[in-house]
Amino acid sequence: MPRIVRPTAYGTPDVLAVTDVPAPHAAANGVVVEVRAAGVNPIDWKLYSGSFHAVDDDHKDAAGIAASMPALGLECAGVVTEVGAEVTGVHVGDEVIVYPVTAAYADYVTAPATAILPKPAGLGWAEAGSLLLTGTTAVHALHAAGVGAGDTVLVHGGSGGVGLMGIQLATAARATVIATAAERNHALLRELGATPVVYGPGLAGRVRAAAPQGISAAIDLAGTDEALDVSLELVADRTRIASITGSPRRATAGIKLLGYGPGQDAGAEIRAAARADLVARAGSGALRVIVDATFPLADAAKAHETGLAGHGPGKLVLIP
Ligand SMILES: NC(=O)c1ccc[n+]([C@@H]2O[C@H](COP(=O)([O-])OP(=O)(O)OC[C@H]3O[C@@H](n4cnc5c(N)ncnc54)[C@H](OP(=O)(O)O)[C@@H]3O)[C@@H](O)[C@H]2O)c1
Incomplete structure (x- = not known):
């Protein structure tokens, strides 16, 4: 079964667990992408640190995980495996970059077609999956x-x-x-x-x-x-x-x-508009995406511990 990594409680990286989930299907305006690389960002560990949300103990799913637990993984790259009925110009087998997205710490993600861009052939998976959150910021x-x-x-x-x-x-x-x-x-x-x-x-x-x-x-x-x-x-x-x-x-x-908190400018339009240019620059080699380390998806907790400890320059990336 496809896997996702998600926090089971608020806390430190040891709360992250690999869970089997049913294979997702594409919405009419969306796609399913098999993830080849998911970028790790500081927001990922901040989301389950408890600093943003109070624990909601009243609403838990069958596995005992609070419904308020955040999904992790805001960017990735991969291969399209399913295309929604209303989507044109995208095909199964296309190599794409997906941003913005949620729950990319997974074997598969669903995303609206507006969130995908073609991955330049010369750009590696790890680089493609970790370009756009930092680039657009x-x-x-x-x-x-x-x-x-x-x-x-x-x-x-x-x-x-x-x-x-x-x-x-x-x-x-x-x-x-x-x-x-x-x-x-x-x-x-x-x-x-x-x-x-x-x-x-x-x-x-x-x-x-x-x-x-x-x-x-x-x-x-x-x-x-x-x-x-x-x-x-x-x-x-x-x-x-x-x-x-x-x-x-x-x-x-x-x-x-700048950002998503109270009084901050999220800059949604400028960030969305910047994606294609960033992908073109990275594809041509004019913009280097520096990857510090890759980790298997199941070692997401290790990636977060590395991030929290301070690491070499460049991105940490999960590889399913
Ligand atoms: N608002 C937004 O939209 C948005 C978007 C993305 C990220 N962020 C936030 O922005 C921050 C940076 O994100 P990132 O992805 O670039 O993180 P990162 O890759 O983990 O880099 C953090 C950098 O901070 C430097 N650093 C550590 N201590 C420092 C100090 N005392 N003074 C100056 N620099 C210091 C480190 O440099 P050395 O290794 O050289 O010490 C490290 O390279 C995070 O807090 C993240 O959550 C916000």
Whole structure:
């Protein structure tokens, strides 16, 4: 039987379990995709950490799992196995990227046809399955901060999944990029066109030294007080600071807040519109999707432990 991985309770990665489920069928406007690679993102472990939802003990399914438990896996790539009656231009056997989607930690996913894009032949499965969540987030952040040619942008968290995309996209837009990362990741950031600086005490001084011309915009992908404080100190126009991480201090700082929480801009249209261009860039090799490690689907808990512990630069990916 097809498998899914889902949390059985709120908690740490040991709550993840592999469960057999019936084979899914396509809705009239949708498809079924056999998953070949599913991207892992920090939101996946945050969803069952208990920080977003209260446990609903009153509504449990036959397996004793609360109905409120989230499905995991917001992006994947795979092969179409079933096509809904109203869908045109998509065929069984097509290799596709699926984003956005839910429950992609699975052998099969269902998705509306609007969520699929053809996978470029030269793009590997792991890369294809982990391109679009971080890629579209980086596009949104750079757009919100108004980053373009001639800007000098500070990228906090440059070696993360979103940061590696943000550096490449900003560089391609002919902005100068200063990016924070641990020292061990500096060679990679330089390769991608950024000037790396270590985060930590004295960050503002190091950024000033790296960019004597000044910083015109910042994207905060790190979520630390330091990232907020240094951005406020160095960027004159607060509307050119965009953060993808929420915090009470950020909510009142006059900066752009991007995401799905209260008061944040989800940017659904700009993210959806960015998908085709990101796939084309990745397919041509102009945009590198850096994969740190792959794990069998059944080892999703190990992937999450790796993510929570801090890992090498690039994406963690599940392979069913
Ligand atoms: N709002 C949205 O739409 C949205 C979308 C995607 C992600 N997010 C959120 O954005 C954050 C980043 O996501 P991601 O996928 O890029 O995560 P990731 O791949 O896990 O990367 C996190 C990065 O944070 C860096 N880091 C650790 N401690 C730091 C510090 N004190 N200062 C600066 N950087 C530090 C690490 O760099 P080193 O290894 O070099 O130390 C690491 O590369 C997560 O919190 C995620 O939930 C939000």
